[in-house]
Amino acid sequence: MAKEKNTQFLILVGSVAISGAIIFLTIKGEQKYRDYFQRREIQRLMDTEKTLVKYEKDASGKKIDQVMRNISSMDASILSPSQMRRRFILMGDININYYLDSAKQKDRQYYFDLAVKFYDRAIDYSETREQKNEILRKIAGFYMKNHNWEKAVNLFMEADSSIMSPEERWNLKLNEAECYKHLKKYHDTLALLSQVADECDNDEIWGIALREKADLLLKASQDPAILKIITQNPEATLEKFSQKLQDEAFNNYSEIVKELPALNTQASMSNLGLLEIYVLRKDKSAAYDLANKIQSSSAPLNDKAISLILLAKLEENLENYNAAIDILETCMKRYPKSQLRVKISMTLYDLYKKTEQWEKAFSIAESLFMYKPEEESVIRLVEDFSMDKNKLLYVISSSPQKDSFVSKTKLMITNLRDSYPDLWKKIQNDAYFIFAELLYLSDKYDAAEKELVTCLNTPKNSLQLIEKIYYLDMMCAVNGKRSPVIQIIRAKRYLAKYPDGKFYKEALLTLLDAYYKMDMYPEAITVSKKIYVDEMNTVKRARENSFNQNLWLKTVAIIGLCYEKLGYYDKANKIIKAYSDRLLKTPFAPEVFIEWAKVAQEKGQIQEAIRRIEVVLPYAKDIDEKARLYVAQYLLKLSLGETKDFNKTKRLLGIIEKSGKISPETKKDIERELYEGLLEYTYKNSLTADFNSLLEKTMDKFKDETWPIYWVLRSLSPLFGKTGLETLSEKHKEILKTASGFVTKDKETYDFINDQIKLINSLVNIENTMKKLKTERGLGNERTN
Structure with a gap:
């Protein structure tokens, strides 16, 4: 029994030992596996971390597209929440880079929206409130760049936190103030800037807040709309508050200049604010003292350029335009590469126009078109390349250098089309019209009309542009000497679409002239009555305008011609006597009196026709006009049949043929008139030798x-x-x-x-x-x- 018990005990002990060994070995194996798995997990996390770091580094270089593909295909199951957050932030950053890429402008909004979605996903993986706020502030900053001020300010407010550092909160408040300013919530803007300026102990942030507050106050002192919002008083006026706001702005600028170093950005900008106030107050002495101080200081070149611009504005306000021009020309020479090149150029351009220095104004426009053209300035300049009154192209079209200006303008527009396609798309409708205008100014009326067809077929023409197209098409018919029927059709087309348009008076005058040329005298008188009624309804100042006066006088002249043609000689003579003195002072006097002379000639009143020419001759200033009048006078005398007049007319022909002052077009026309007049005289008087000699010259010439x-x-x-x-x-x-x-x-x-x-x-x-x-x-x- 005892032996059996010992045996059982040994078996039991052996079993326990074996079981223990098995358990020990199992536990030890599991520990090794657990250690292995943990090492493997750590290695995987380290590899993932290295990969993320590499992607973050590559994303800032040329491998951005490859990074986007790789990070998008990462296995989310192996990433920690922190890594997932970083992954989505990186994907958002990449899409923001796409958004800022000029080559991807068409899809900008798509990339921006995609970036915001990735940032929102990153927020979902944020483990702390501060991590979430950091991303919110990032998104808000991009909304600011996208000019979505409402969304940006809401996100900034959401990202506000009690655990932020004072500097972070002050910067956040400055961003909120910027958003409110763009939302035109100026009262809220001012409140935030005042709060930051009062609380802040950081010199740089304090300077920014106080300077921006002063800028807003200064702007409000000049803008009634801003003033009413800031004061929250709908009845507020500049007369009551302007000086007060300027004084407060002046004190703020002065405090910044006093407290901050001279080289500080805010101090430098505050000096410019003070200078602007001196300009507004027309304090010339103080303005020049401060401007000279800025010029001799170590201020940024941009600030120095601005100081000269402000001085030029002061001189302009004092109506010293030449002094303003001298200052800006100096500014252009000193700071040719300034970021303000366009602003300086445009200010100088306006002053050249104001002082009627058209060639210099054109040179400025040419440089702005040809060298790094900017959208705002180009769009504004394009408006000046128009045949409207007091516009650049209208004025230079009468210049002796017209052909050169036309050629340069064509090159400027072509350069935009070929080198700046994005900008071209924004001005192409107006640009096509300018091409038509250039052809018109070059007397290529057929080509101009074809270009106008292109203009009309270009989509998205504004009503104002269509009006100008109709007008120029009408003027092509007039100056291209199309038949009166075509002139009437085009004038009526304009009047049907724009009965009270900018050029309706020119259209009425075209109708009047065309009806007269077609011997439709009653219709011409009907149109003249319309012009008369319009003139009577025109306010006195507008009626005194030179164009309106000339329109009325030309209308009167044609009315007189119509009455004479219809046989109402008394009425015609009354008009001639009543208005001849005033008509003689108009630029179209030679044209009118030649026409009156023709009417007298048709009725056999040769001496009266000659008298009408002699009346206007002393008033003709242009050499071409004088030549036409002399030719008309000599041919009228020649028609009387006197031999002495034949010899005088031949001498006049010789003088005109040798003249180098008469324009080629006019010279050709009047030479033909003289040859035909002389041929007619010799033919009727059987002067065979003279006739044959003249005919031979005619056939050769x-x-x-x-x-x-x-x-x-x-x-x-x-x-x-x-x-x-x-x-x-x-x-x-x-x-x-x-x-x-x-x-x-x-x-x-x-x-x-x-x-x-x-x-x-x-x-x-x-x-x-x-x-x-x-x-x-x-x-x-x-x-x-």
Whole structure:
């Protein structure tokens, strides 16, 4: 029994020992596995951390797209909450970079919205309130950059926390104030800035808060809308509060300058604020003293440039425009690479316009178009390249250097189209119209009309631009000497769309002139009555405007012509007597009096026609106008048939042909008038030698035109019945040879003369045959016997 018990005991002990060994080995194995797994987990976390650090580093370089792909495909199951937070922040940062990338401008909003979504996911993985607030402030900052001020200020307020440091809270308040300012909640802005300035013990933040407060007060002292919001008084006026606000701003600026070092940014900006107040007060002495102090200091170049701009503004306010221009020209020379280059240029541009220095104004515009053009300035300048009154293109179009200006303007617009496509899209409608204007100014009316069709076919034209298109199309018809019917159609199209438009008076005048040219005198008088009523309804100041005066006087002139054409001579004479003195002082006086002279000539009143020309001659200033008047006068005298007038007219032709002062277009027109007048005189008075000499000169001088054909044919008609057939045939052949330069251009005339030659030659052959028969066969001798 005892032996059995010992055996059982040994078995039990052995079992326990084996079990213990097994348990020990199992526990030890599990511990090793647990240690292995823990080491592996730590290594994985370390590898993930290294990967995130690498991605964060690469995201700031050229590998941003690859980082975005890699981080998006990371296994979320292996990331800790902290790593998930960092991952989403990084994805948000990458999309913000895309948002800021100029190459991705079309999808900016998409990337911004995507970034916000990733930041929101990062907030979900934030473990503390401060981590959440940090991301909220980050998002709010981007909303500020995106100009979503309402959203930004709400996020800043949400991110406010009691555990923030004072500096963080003050900066947050400054951001809130900035948002409120853009939301035009100026009272809230002022309250926040005052709070920060009162509480802050950080010089830099204090300086920012107090300087921005002073800036707002200064702005409010000049803007009634801001003033009413700040004072929360709808009845507040600048007269009552302006000085008070300026004084408070002045004190704030002065305190900053006193407390902060001279090289401090806020101190430098405050000096500019003080200078602006001196300018507003027109305190010239104090302004120049402070400006000179800024110029001689170590202030940033930008601040020095601003000080000169403010001095120029002071001189402009004092109406010392030349002094203002000198200051700005100095500023341009001293600081050619200033960030304020465009502002300086635009201010100088406005002053050049104000002092009518148009060529210099054009040079400024050219530089702004050709060198780093900016949207705001280009859009504003494009408005000046218009045919409107007192606009740049309107003024330089009458300059002797017109062709040069036109060429440069075309180059400026083309440069924008080819080099700055994004900016071009914003101005292309106006730019196409400018192209049409340039063609119009170059007297290429057909090409201008085609360009205007392109303008009309361009989408999104404004009503104002369409009005200008209709107007220019009408003026192309007028100056391109289209038929009166076309002029009437285009004038009526403009008036139908814009009955009270900017150019409706020009349209009415076009109608009036076209009706007169078409001998539609009653219709012309009806239009003149419309102009008369409009003038009577125009306020006195507008009526005294030179354009309105000239419009009215030109209307009166055409009314007089219409009455004369309709046979109402008493009415016509009354108008001529009543308005001739005033008409003589207008720029279109030569045109009107020449037309009046033509009417008198049509009625056989040659001496009266000559008198009307002689009346206006002393008032003609332009050399072309004088030349036209002299030609009209000499031709009228020539029509009286005196030999002395024939010789005088020939001498006048010689003088005009040698003149280098008359424009080529006018010279060509009046030379033709003189040649035709002289040809008419010699033809009627049977001065054959003079006629043939003039005709030969005419055919040589105007060989590229067809009008001399008329005189060629007239030269042949008297020969029939007076000249032998063979001589007549030779004369026709000679004409075809000498006048081939222009006769061949008119097929009908060429064929006619050829047919004449064939017919004459046939008659010559018949005559020769008859002579031969008479000689050989004795035909025709019976009668003599």
